[in-house]
Amino acid sequence: MICIKDLIYRYDDNKTISFPDIDINVSDKVLIVGPSGCGKSTLLNLIAGAIKIQKGSISFESTKLEKMSSISLDRFRAENIGYIFQTLNLIPFLSVYENIELGVKFSTKRASRVDDITEEIRRLINSLGLDTSVLKRKVSQLSIGQQQRVAAARALLGKPALLLADEPTSALDRKSAMNFLNEIDNTFDKSCQSLLMVSHDESLISYFDKVVRLN
Amino acid sequence: MYRLFFKSIYSRLFPFVLIVICLAASITMLLSIERVKDGTKESFSQSISGVDTIIGPRGSALELVLYSVFHVGNPTNNITYKTFEDISKIKEVDWIVPIALGDSYKGYRVIATNTDYFKKIKHSGNKEISLSKGSFQLGTNNVVIGSELAKKLNLKINQEIFITHGQNDKIGNSHDDYGFQVSGILKTTGTPIDKALFISLEGYELVHLGWKSGRKLFSIKDFDIASIPKENLKSSTITAAFVGLKSKITTFKFTKKIRDYKEEPISAVIPGIALAELWSIIGIVDKGFDFLSWLIIVISLIAMITLIMTSLESRKREMMIYRANGASPVDLSKMVILEAALIGLVSIFISLSILAVFNYFAADYLNNVFGVSTQFNLITPDEALTLLTIFMIALISSFIPAIIIYRKNLNQSLS
Numbered sequence: 170m171i172c173i174k175d176l177i178y179r180y181d182d183n184k185t186i187s188f189p190d191i192d193i194n195v196s197d198k199v200l201i202v203g204p205s206g207c208g209k210s211t212l213l214n215l216i217a218g219a220i221k222i223q224k225g226s227i228s229f230e231s232t233k234l235e236k237m238s239s240i241s242l243d244r245f246r247a248e249n250i251g252y253i254f255q256t257l258n259l260i261p262f263l264s265v266y267e268n269i270e271l272g273v274k275f276s277t278k279r280a281s282r283v284d285d286i287t288e289e290i291r292r293l294i295n296s297l298g299l300d301t302s303v304l305k306r307k308v309s310q311l312s313i314g315q316q317q318r319v320a321a322a323r324a325l326l327g328k329p330a331l332l333l334a335d336e337p338t339s340a341l342d343r344k345s346a347m348n349f350l351n352e353i354d355n356t357f358d359k360s361c362q363s364l365l366m367v368s369h370d371e372s373l374i375s376y377f378d379k380v381v382r383l384n
Numbered sequence: 385m386y387r388l389f390f391k392s393i394y395s396r397l398f399p400f401v402l403i404v405i406c407l408a409a410s411i412t413m414l415l416s417i418e419r420v421k422d423g424t425k426e427s428f429s430q431s432i433s434g435v436d437t438i439i440g441p442r443g444s445a446l447e448l449v450l451y452s453v454f455h456v457g458n459p460t461n462n463i464t465y466k467t468f469e470d471i472s473k474i475k476e477v478d479w480i481v482p483i484a485l486g487d488s489y490k491g492y493r494v495i496a497t498n499t500d501y502f503k504k505i506k507h508s509g510n511k512e513i514s515l516s517k518g519s520f521q522l523g524t525n526n527v528v529i530g531s532e533l534a535k536k537l538n539l540k541i542n543q544e545i546f547i548t549h550g551q552n553d554k555i556g557n558s559h560d561d562y563g564f565q566v567s568g569i570l571k572t573t574g575t576p577i578d579k580a581l582f583i584s585l586e587g588y589e590l591v592h593l594g595w596k597s598g599r600k601l602f603s604i605k606d607f608d609i610a611s612i613p614k615e616n617l618k619s620s621t622i623t624a625a626f627v628g629l630k631s632k633i634t635t636f637k638f639t640k641k642i643r644d645y646k647e648e649p650i651s652a653v654i655p656g657i658a659l660a661e662l663w664s665i666i667g668i669v670d671k672g673f674d675f676l677s678w679l680i681i682v683i684s685l686i687a688m689i690t691l692i693m694t695s696l697e698s699r700k701r702e703m704m705i706y707r708a709n710g711a712s713p714v715d716l717s718k719m720v721i722l723e724a725a726l727i728g729l730v731s732i733f734i735s736l737s738i739l740a741v742f743n744y745f746a747a748d749y750l751n752n753v754f755g756v757s758t759q760f761n762l763i764t765p766d767e768a769l770t771l772l773t774i775f776m777i778a779l780i781s782s783f784i785p786a787i788i789i790y791r792k793n794l795n796q797s798l799s
Binding site for chain 1: 385388391392394395701702704705706707708709710711712713714715
């Protein structure tokens with residue numbers, strides 16, 4: 170489904186990173202591990218189309234991301250990628266429901282994959298271990314762990330083909346991190362989705378099908 | 385997207401309201417200045433209405449307007465009453481009202497005329513001079529006074545006053561041998577009429593019976609006024625005359641006849657032209673108003689742009705989250721531009737509402753107290769153009785933060 174080949178990224182300070190070639194298939198759960206500053210988040214941003222590909226290639230099925238315009242990349246991201254950020258990036262003045270709904274707000278294609286958005290949000294929330302009573306609450310009223318699940322629900326809504334997660338467990342203790350990963354594993358649809366997660370925590374390796382090490 | 389947009393604004397309601405208040409205040413101030421400016425100009429140009437020409441001794445047209453209409457300065461010459469009678473016989477003339485100036489009361493001008501003055505002379509866009517108390521009666525010992533004068537000097541109906549010869553209250557200048565009784569008090573006009581006293585031409589002649597070359601030779605105190613022959617009270621000269629023509633088309637023909645009058649050098653001034661000329665002379669005030677208006681526009685727009693930029697600075701993260709969730713730069717730009725449009729529209733609406741309410745309730749007050757003629761207009765075409773300009777600049781200025789957000793890389797904010 171995703172093929173990363175000869176990918177090289179040069180930062181503003183001329184520091185250059187060469188990424189290994191990676192193939193990700195449907196239902197794959199891939200973990201990218203490596204020390205801080207090795208380019209884990211940069212790789213996710215390149216796949217998400219958040220930063221421009223300078224050299225090399227990222228193919229998403231038959232689509233080559235490096236050949237897409239900025240606007241096409243925005244549309245591509247909206248339709249195909251769910252992103253769980255390290256900093257969660259929930260909007261404080263929106264309710265939990267509205268934050269999750271953002272996942273399909275800007276993509277009619279992604280919204281069309283869901284018959285009943287409210288019902289799907291309820292299902293995701295339950296599946297991620299939260300009670301549906303939180304839906305009306307403001308995200309600022311939730312614990313970090315609960316907010317993490319809300320961010321995951323937003324990324325999963327509309328069944329994007331690829332779920333990107335940037336250190337989503339970094340703020341959680343080990344037990345909570347394990348629970349969170351289990352819930353993600355139970356929730357995402359293995360028939361059409363893949364997971365690519367970045368972490369510096371090598372103890373999570375057992376949960377993933379493939380591991381890519383960056384140095 | 386619109387629900388998100390309004391929720392976002394609701395979450396920043398206080399700064400949003402501050403921006404709106406700031407802009408609405410600026411727009412209100414700008415439009416108020418424009419309206420007061422226009423009202424001042426309007427009332428200035430309508431200081432005298434219904435008069436087609438003013439006849440006076442040949443000389444400066446502006447001087448003639450200044451002393452006959454605004455009661456400023458002194459006439460350097462008079463015209464004879466015979467000339468006045470000759471002019472009244474010209475076929476184009478519909479009516480003619482004489483005035484004689486020279487005396488005063490506590491610094492206020494005394495105008496000797498006849499009761500036609502109150503019927504023919506109009507003010508503030510063809511409004512008739514009307515009474516608040518008493519009558520227009522102008523017998524030899526009657527005086528009709530302007531509203532401001534009555535208020536400031538606390539003059540009442542039937543009160544007796546003694547006018548002064550000339551403009552100075554010097555000892556020996558007072559016409560203290562003959563008093564005038566207040567017969568009427570005029571309603572406020574917002575014109576120099578409010579500061580004038582009106583007596584009859586006969587009364588004017590009467591108080592000057594004992595005077596020669598500006599000096600009192602004898603008193604008329606002990607005279608039996610009723611026994612003075614009418615011919616002795618007939619004016620020999622007047623200062624100027626206001627003329628109404630049968631048809632305005634004949635104005636230039638009539639003025640030519642006046643110029644060509646052989647008996648004495650006189651001139652006819654068209655008030656509208658003279659007032660416009662006068663306004664252009666004192667137009668430095670007008671230019672000052674213009675400068676102030678533009679300064680307010682510039683300051684308010686800079687304030688608005690700054691406030692929008694500041695508000696967007698605090699919203700960068702929110703915008704980036706939208707973008708990370710698939711919002712295109714066009715979607716984000718739409719939100720920013722929509723916000724600027726909303727700020728602009730709400731400010732304009734508030735501003736126009738304030739002005740409409742103020743205009744509705746304060747129009748009479750402005751007219752009565754300051755003589756500023758304001759009409760109830762929700763919005764004039766000029767104002768609509770100004771507001772459209774402000775609105776468009778608000779929209780265009782919102783492109784700056786929109787472009788900044790567009791160009792910002794996602795990973796700079798989200799990682």
